[in-house]
Amino acid sequence: MPVKIPDNLPAAGILESENIFVMSETRAANQDIRPMKVLILNLMPNKIETETQLLRLLGNTPLQVDVDLLRIHDKESKHTSIDHMNNFYRDFEDVRHRNYDGLIITGAPLGQIAFEDVVYWDHIREIIDWSQAHVTSVLFLCWAAHAALYHLYGLKRKLLAKKRSGVFSHQRSKHYFPLLRGFDEEFYAPHSRFAEMDVDELKAHPELQVLTESEEAGAYMVLSRSNRNLFVTGHPEYQKATLKEEYQRDLGEGLNPDVPMNYFRNDDPTQEPVARWHSHGSLLVSNWLNYYVYQLTPYDLDDMSAMTPWESDGVVK
Known part of the structure; x- marks a missing residue:
C-alpha cells in the first residue's frame, strides 16, 4: 500500500522513479479505508532530503499512510526554501488538537550543545509531552532519542571526544519481540553523533528495554515497556x-573528521561506500508501523483510551 503525500511534494518524483508506491492527496480522497496517520517532526537542516528518506521507508510497508510534516518553528531555513516550508509543513498549533497513530x-x-541551550528546547519538550497522550507510538531518531530519554526518564548522554560516524555491527539483546521479527542475529546500521547513552543505565531502568546493541556503538534500539516510545540512536533512514x-x-x-568506520570500501574514502543497512532500515520501520502502530491504535483516533494493551514481553493480549 502507498504512503499518501501532498500532490506537489518534491519527494514524490524521486520515490516514483524508484518504484516506491506513493499516492497523491487527490487520488487518496477517493479511497474508502482507514489509513495510518503519521506525523513527522523534521529537525534536520536539509528538509527535502530527510523527508524523502523517511517517506521511502514508510512507502515500503503494506499499510496506507497519511503523512503530515511538522516544523519546530517558522524561521527561515538555511537549506530549504521558505516556500517549501510554508507549502508542505504545519506548525504545532495546527496539530496540537489532533491525535495521530504514529x-x-x-x-x-x-x-x-546542552539540551537546555537548544533554542527550541522548551518546544521540543512540549511536543514530547503532547505525544504521550495524543500518539499511539513515537519513533525517536538519533539526537531526538537522546533528548527524549533525557526529558522522559532523566537519563544523561555522554559526550564523545570525536564524532561517532560509520556503519556498525549490532546484535539482538532481546528475542521474540515483534519489533525484531525478521532480524538477523547480526545486522548493520549507520551512526553519526557526538554522544551516546550508557548501556548499563538503560538496561537498569525499570521502564526501558534495550533490544539491540553494538560493541562499538552502544545501545541502538531501546523500547519503553509501555511500547509507546521507540528510541533508535542511529540513522536507519540514511541513504x-x-x-x-x-x-x-x-x-x-x-x-578534521575521522573517516567513517566500516563504510568506504577498504576504509578508503577515495573509494565508493558500501550500503549494508537498507534492508534492516526497511524492516525496522515496517515492524514499528505494523506491530506498534497499526496493531495497537484505535480505529477512532479520537479515543486513545481504546488502544490495544500489550504484555510486558511485547505480545498482544
Whole structure:
C-alpha cells in the first residue's frame, strides 16, 4: 500500500522513479479505508532530503499512510526554501488538537550543545509531552532519542571526544519481540553523533528495554515497556551517500573528521561506500508501523483510551 503525500511534494518524483508506491492527496480522497496517520517532526537542516528518506521507508510497508510534516518553528531555513516550508509543513498549533497513530522525530545537528541551550528546547519538550497522550507510538531518531530519554526518564548522554560516524555491527539483546521479527542475529546500521547513552543505565531502568546493541556503538534500539516510545540512536533512514556527504562537509569546514568506520570500501574514502543497512532500515520501520502502530491504535483516533494493551514481553493480549 502507498504512503499518501501532498500532490506537489518534491519527494514524490524521486520515490516514483524508484518504484516506491506513493499516492497523491487527490487520488487518496477517493479511497474508502482507514489509513495510518503519521506525523513527522523534521529537525534536520536539509528538509527535502530527510523527508524523502523517511517517506521511502514508510512507502515500503503494506499499510496506507497519511503523512503530515511538522516544523519546530517558522524561521527561515538555511537549506530549504521558505516556500517549501510554508507549502508542505504545519506548525504545532495546527496539530496540537489532533491525535495521530504514529510520530517520527528526526535527529538534529545539535550533538555538542546542552539540551537546555537548544533554542527550541522548551518546544521540543512540549511536543514530547503532547505525544504521550495524543500518539499511539513515537519513533525517536538519533539526537531526538537522546533528548527524549533525557526529558522522559532523566537519563544523561555522554559526550564523545570525536564524532561517532560509520556503519556498525549490532546484535539482538532481546528475542521474540515483534519489533525484531525478521532480524538477523547480526545486522548493520549507520551512526553519526557526538554522544551516546550508557548501556548499563538503560538496561537498569525499570521502564526501558534495550533490544539491540553494538560493541562499538552502544545501545541502538531501546523500547519503553509501555511500547509507546521507540528510541533508535542511529540513522536507519540514511541513504548510501549520506555519511560520505557529511564527511566531505566536515572536511570542507576544517573539522578534521575521522573517516567513517566500516563504510568506504577498504576504509578508503577515495573509494565508493558500501550500503549494508537498507534492508534492516526497511524492516525496522515496517515492524514499528505494523506491530506498534497499526496493531495497537484505535480505529477512532479520537479515543486513545481504546488502544490495544500489550504484555510486558511485547505480545498482544
